[in-house]
Amino acid sequence: MNAGKHLILLVAAILMAIPLASPTFAQNKSNAVALGVCTQAIQRKVKSDRSVSGRVQFLGNGHLKQASNAEKRVNGHGQYETGRRWVKFSYNCIYNTRSGRTSHLSVKYNSGGSGGSSASSSPSVTPGQAVGAAIGLAIAGAIIGSVSKDSGSGASDRGWWSPEAGVKCNSYQSACYKNGRFNANWTHKIYKK
Numbered sequence: 001m002n003a004g005k006h007l008i009l010l011v012a013a014i015l016m017a018i019p020l021a022s023p024t025f026a027q028n029k030s031n032a033v034a035l036g037v038c039t040q041a042i043q044r045k046v047k048s049d050r051s052v053s054g055r056v057q058f059l060g061n062g063h064l065k066q067a068s069n070a071e072k073r074v075n076g077h078g079q080y081e082t083g084r085r086w087v088k089f090s091y092n093c094i095y096n097t098r099s100g101r102t103s104h105l106s107v108k109y110n111s112g113g114s115g116g117s118s119a120s121s122s123p124s125v126t127p128g129q130a131v132g133a134a135i136g137l138a139i140a141g142a143i144i145g146s147v148s149k150d151s152g153s154g155a156s157d158r159g160w161w162s163p164e165a166g167v168k169c170n171s172y173q174s175a176c177y178k179n180g181r182f183n184a185n186w187t188h189k190i191y192k193k
Helices: 003-018 023-050 127-147 184-191
Strands: 058-065 071-081 086-096 102-109 162-163 167-170 175-178
Touching: 023 058, 023 071, 023 086, 023 175, 086 127, 127 175
Parallel strands: none
Antiparallel strands: 058 071, 071 086, 086 102, 162 167, 167 175
């Protein structure tokens, strides 16, 4: 074989090895973004409602359900630390995939604070649950962080482009991000949503 045929075979092998973006990947990424944005909003709500200065933890990964074409319902359980004990809560949140905003935030706090003492030998969160929650939030954070990353070429094959320095928009998501965070003003300005 000559060098030209080797090059063609090499390029073909590389192209076959590159995974194509699938609807399942996009759906999983969208779910992770919804989960991450809702848990951040719920954490802020819990800290505001209860004047919490301690930790807020989410138990498990949360549950996602499609609420409409553009909305995902996220619900789950968590707990917050009061200094001497943990108080459990359940939460609900709606995440709009088009606007990137949350709505219908609700938190139901357990009465009586049945959580265990934060210093006791049997905490209300098992080590496995804590590790699982930390891994889940780390993955969600990484995916949210990757949403704003550009391939460096301006308009890339993933739909990223920049209307202004520090602002990146994604035509597939119909959303804009400023300094790595979702920006509703730019999204509305560009996509009229």
